[in-house]
Amino acid sequence: xxxxxxGARRNDIAVHGLAKQFRKGxxxxxxxxxxxxxxxxxxxLGPNGAGKSTTVHMLTTLLPPSAGTARVGGHDVxxxxxxxxxxxxxxxxxxxxDPFLSGRNHLRLQGALHRLSRSERKRRGDELLERVGLTHxxxxxxxxxxxxxxRRLDLALALVHHPAILFxxxxxxxxxPQSRNxxxxxxxxxAREEGVTIFLTTQYLEEADVxxxxxxxxxxxxxxxxxxxxxxxAEIGRPTLQVIPADPEERGRIAxxxxxxxxxxxxxxxxxxxxxxxxxxxxxxVRALDTEGVRVEHLELDAPSLDDVxxxxxxxxxEGQEAPEPVxx
Amino acid sequence: MIAVALAVAWRLVxxxxxxxxxxxxxxxxxxxxxxxxxxxxxxxxxxPGFRYGPGYEAFQFAxxxxxxxxxxxxxxxxxxxxxxxxxxxxxxxxxAPRRSGIVAGYVLATMARWAVNITIVFVVAMLVGMSIHGGxxxxxxxxxxxxxxxxxxxxxxxxxxxxxxSAQAGPVMQLPIFLLIFLAPVFVPLDLLQGWIHAVATVNPxxxxxxxxxxxxxxxxxxxxxxxxxxxxxxxxxxxxxxxxLRRAEAAGx
Numbered sequence: 103x104x105x106x107x108x109g110a111r112r113n114d115i116a117v118h119g120l121a122k123q124f125r126k127g128x129x130x131x132x133x134x135x136x137x138x139x140x141x142x143x144x145x146x147l148g149p150n151g152a153g154k155s156t157t158v159h160m161l162t163t164l165l166p167p168s169a170g171t172a173r174v175g176g177h178d179v180x181x182x183x184x185x186x187x188x189x190x191x192x193x194x195x196x197x198x199x200d201p202f203l204s205g206r207n208h209l210r211l212q213g214a215l216h217r218l219s220r221s222e223r224k225r226r227g228d229e230l231l232e233r234v235g236l237t238h239x240x241x242x243x244x245x246x247x248x249x250x251x252x253r254r255l256d257l258a259l260a261l262v263h264h265p266a267i268l269f270x271x272x273x274x275x276x277x278x279p280q281s282r283n284x285x286x287x288x289x290x291x292x293a294r295e296e297g298v299t300i301f302l303t304t305q306y307l308e309e310a311d312v313x314x315x316x317x318x319x320x321x322x323x324x325x326x327x328x329x330x331x332x333x334x335x336a337e338i339g340r341p342t343l344q345v346i347p348a349d350p351e352e353r354g355r356i357a358x359x360x361x362x363x364x365x366x367x368x369x370x371x372x373x374x375x376x377x378x379x380x381x382x383x384x385x386x387x388v389r390a391l392d393t394e395g396v397r398v399e400h401l402e403l404d405a406p407s408l409d410d411v412x413x414x415x416x417x418x419x420x421e422g423q424e425a426p427e428p429v430x431x
Numbered sequence: 432m433i434a435v436a437l438a439v440a441w442r443l444v445x446x447x448x449x450x451x452x453x454x455x456x457x458x459x460x461x462x463x464x465x466x467x468x469x470x471x472x473x474x475x476x477x478x479p480g481f482r483y484g485p486g487y488e489a490f491q492f493a494x495x496x497x498x499x500x501x502x503x504x505x506x507x508x509x510x511x512x513x514x515x516x517x518x519x520x521x522x523x524x525x526x527a528p529r530r531s532g533i534v535a536g537y538v539l540a541t542m543a544r545w546a547v548n549i550t551i552v553f554v555v556a557m558l559v560g561m562s563i564h565g566g567x568x569x570x571x572x573x574x575x576x577x578x579x580x581x582x583x584x585x586x587x588x589x590x591x592x593x594x595x596x597s598a599q600a601g602p603v604m605q606l607p608i609f610l611l612i613f614l615a616p617v618f619v620p621l622d623l624l625q626g627w628i629h630a631v632a633t634v635n636p637x638x639x640x641x642x643x644x645x646x647x648x649x650x651x652x653x654x655x656x657x658x659x660x661x662x663x664x665x666x667x668x669x670x671x672x673x674x675x676x677l678r679r680a681e682a683a684g685x
Contacts, residue, residue: 162525165684184528192525198518202446214438215526259522 112176113140113189113266113299115161119170121323122156130156132323133170138301138316143293145314146303147408153323154303155195158271161301162192175267188216191265195272197256201245205236205255208244209262216263230258233288250281257285261292267299268292274309286313307408319412326415335406337414342367342404343387344375348397356398359390368419373400432532439523439536443510444543457506458548461499465491465552469559472618480623484649488561493573493644494617496549497637500577501608503545504584507537508592508604515596521685530681534589534673541585542578549577565650572655573647579662580640584608586669593676596683611637636661 115138122131131153138144148154159165161172163183171178177185199208206227213223231237234254244252253273260268270289274282290313292298304310310317311331319327319334327334345360347353350372357374360366363382369375378384384403391398413419447454469491476487483490514520523533565573588604595603615637616624624632632638643658 159684164521164524164681166682187525187528190525194518194521194525196518198520198522200442200446200519202450203442207442207445211438211442212522212526214441215435215523217434 113297114138114176115144115172115174115267115299115301117161117170117172120157120160120167120172121169122153122160122165123168128323130323131160134320134323134325136318136325136328138299140299141293141297142315143289143300143302143313145310145317146301146320147305147307147310147317147412148303148320149305152320154305154320155271157320158192158194158269158301158303162190162194162269163187188263189266190269191260191263191267192269193253193256193260193271193273194269195275197252199244199247199252199255202243204241204243205231205247205251205258206240208255208259212259212262218263226262230261234258235284250277253277253281253285257288265298267301270300270302272303272305274304274306282309289313307412311408317408319408319415321412321416327411331408334408334411337411340364340377340380341406342369342375342377342410343384344369344373344400344402344404345391345398346370346373346400348399352396355394355396356391359394359396360387362390363387432529432535435523435527435529435532436535436539439527439533440539440543443507443537443540447540447544448547454544454547457499457503457544458551460502461495461548461552462555464498465495465556466559468494468618469556469561475619478619478623481620483620483645485562485564488556488559489563489648490645492553492556492561493648494641495552496573496577497580497640497644498612499549499552500545500581501584501612503541503548503581504586504588505604505608506544507541507585508588509598509601510540511537511589511592512596512598512600515592515680515685516598518685520596520680524681524685530677531674534586534677537589538582538585542581545577545581563648565647569647569650573644576640576644576647576655576658576662579659579666583662583665583669586666586673590669590672590676593673593680596680596685611635615641617641 115136117134117136119133119135120131121129121133123129134157136144146154146157156165160167161174161179163179163186166180171180173179174186175189179186203211209227209230210223213226218226231240234257236251236254236258239247239251244255247255257273273289274285277285286309289300289302293300302313314331316328316330317334318325327337329337343360343364345356347356353374360374360376363386364376364378367375367377388401409419469488473487475481476483476490514523524530527533563570587608591604592600614628614631615635616632621629621632621638621642639654639661640658642654646653646655
């Protein structure tokens with residue numbers, strides 16, 4: 103772990119005006135500021151092409167920034183790359199594994215790159231294989247692993263040298279629910295029990311909601327919102343009400359009633375949806391519909407989600423969508 | 432840097448000796464060249480004007496030694512290009528505190544693989560009756576010349592592979608080495624070549640390396656100093672070429 107002069111761990115991430123302009127390409131990251139405190143899980147949320155991976159590549163010293171500064175564990179990523187690399191672990195979007203090496207050999211290689219002694223490499227390798235549930239497949243070539251097994255091995259590789267800061271770039275993309283939950287448990291344990299600072303990019307709202315202490319929302323290279331999931335939702339504040347008419351011919355009358363209690367928003371197919379005004383209450387809406395004499399088949403009140411936050415901040419929804427004007431990263 | 436170099440080299444050497452498909456091409460080419468050329472063209476030694484004491488097997492072995500040393504570097508270049516194309520290089524770039532160790536590791540692996548390959552070819556050459564007139568010092572000189580050319584080939588190929596970072600690097604790495612090798616007096620001495628090939632071979636630096644290797648096998652010193660005067664500066668130039676290739680790859684994010 104990185105030690106400050108007073109003995110405290112120095113495993114924060116401080117970013118100021120960080121930007122990446124690709125030659126003949128887009129400005130993938132456009133002057134972002136963020137701070138991740140020691141031991142915090144920071145969720146970096148955004149659609150494909152928003153600039154998440156480019157940011158991770160800069161923070162892990164894979165890409166030089168075009169402008170701005172970033173200090174990882176107190177070290178400048180542009181000027182102190184070797185020091186940064188000794189304290190970070192990274193599992194990038196595509197698990198970079200050698201299909202002809204076994205899981206155990208990957209761990210041996212990674213340990214050697216980080217100058218672990220032969221005995222430490224073996225001990226740590228066995229420990230991590232056990233932790234990610236790959237002991238049974240340790241001596242099989244990686245080309246025989248499933249996608250989930252590769253992801254778990256990738257996470258184990260990132261942890262070989264006890265990194266103080268861990269970067270996970272969309273770690274659960276393509277995983278089945280069981281593998282995804284197991285990875286969430288391990289990531290949370292690393293932060294809570296070992297004090298590892300975790301910078302996690304994701305395009306899954308649920309992942310950010312469940313795991314992250316704080317969330318930064320990035321869109322088109324800019325951070326458009328930042329805070330705890332609860333704070334961000336509270337900013338939006340108002341729940342959404344969805345109504346499916348029992349008789350489609352009564353849609354118009356129901357819409358007229360709903361208009362009195364909030365602004366229309368996109369809802370599920372066949373439904374009418376409004377974001378409730380601050381002074382509106384569900385019981386008032388039900389009474390009004392009853393008074394009007396219209397029948398409803400389904401009525402649902404949804405608390406604000408991060409997707410609502412994303413919609414409010416960017417004007418478009420996150421889930422299942424690409425960035426409107428994709429940029430590299 | 433040493434730890435990184437050893438780790439990178441370990442991976443390639445481990446694969447070479449556990450996966451026949453990684454080792455065999457680099458072994459088969461020199462073996463086929465030696466057995467094919469030395470066997471089928473053996474009567475070239477009877478051509479008037481062919482004066483080489485140790486015989487045609489040693490004449491061809493000198494070529495095979497240098498050819499395999501140079502081409503082993505190109506095989507490593509393929510490994511490097513593949514690592515970049517498949518994203519494995521990013522793992523190395525993120526994990527390695529000193530990234531120049533990555534280049535050193537690829538070069539070390541090249542040397543280790545060539546050492547094994549040329550040892551096998553040497554044993555086969557002795558079994559088919561190759562005669563050596565040089566002493567231990569000459570043989571040591573021959574090995575140093577071979578290893579230096581091996582490093583030159585690896586650094587050249589690393590520089591190309593890290594600039595292009597894809598399989599497209601293959602022809603770019605291979606072609607110049609291939610041309611240099613085969614536009615030299617491979618099958619007969621330089622004096623017996625005629626026309627444009629003689630003119631080209633005369634100015635081809637590989638001709639001097641070949642002459643030095645043949646001279647060392649014959650126990651002589653002809654062209655040896657010139658050969659080292661060619662390969663040592665080349666190794667330095669291509670070390671810079673490979674490291675600037677690494678910087679290009681870093682700037683591109685792997």
